[in-house]
Amino acid sequence: MKTLNHTPQLETETSARILKAAQRLFAHKGYDGTTTRDLAQAAGIAEGTIFRHFPNKKAILIEVATEGWIEILTDLLTELSEMGSYKAVAQVMRHRMLSLHENTDLMRVCFLEAQFHPELRDRIQSEVIAKMTDVAEAFFETAMEKGAYRPMNPRIVAQVFLGMFAVAGFSYTTLIEPGANPKAMQEIAEGLADIFLNGVLNTEASS
Secondary structure, three states: OOOOOOOHHHHHHHHHHHHHHHHHHHHHHOOOOOOHHHHHHHHOOOHHHHHHHOOOHHHHHHHHHHHHHHHHHHHHHHHHHOOOOOOOHHHHHHHHHHHHHHOHHHHHHHHHHHHHOHHHHHHHHHHHHHHHHHHHHHHHHHHHHOOOOOOOOHHHHHHHHHHHHHHHHHHHHHHOOOOOOHHHHHHHHHHHHHHHHHOOOOOOOOO
16 A cells, blocks of 8 residues: 655645645634635645644644744844944835835734734744844944944843834734835834934923
8 A cells, every 4th residue: 555755845835835825814814714624725735634734723823923023023133234324224114114015914914913812922922022132132232332322221222123113013004004105104114213213302492
């Protein structure tokens, strides 16, 4: 009797298909509105195959969102490290906003579903946000040592910066109308960068 040979490459490709289908379905139908039968049909596999790769539907959601956050923040921090000057935050934010525009399904899952699943929030916080904050903290600490930014707690600055980026993500998925033009996203990016670099207090005004 001939047995099927499930090679590691084939298994990896199947997992990727499941995750890609899940990202699309969770974004458009919501996690609760998507069944494992829907996932299997979209991925072109038998429903039972899903459970060879993931223990349950929640595990798929956690994988999609966690990997999505890793991709989003890694791209952000990579661009930050390659920034031409410490004042070029607006350019970084503008590029990231355009990236959000190109990955709307991922944005919906990462920023919206995490609100309703505590275990997903905990996973993202422990495995993604905390590690990315460490990287951003080192970047801002170096900027302070070089005199580009005023001396303060670099970890707080890192947390504010990443939080600002999260606001940009929520703004795109909840405030900006579908099909918004790049100019609208650029305005948000530049506004956030200006607030981050200069604050909102008018230093020229008399106290």
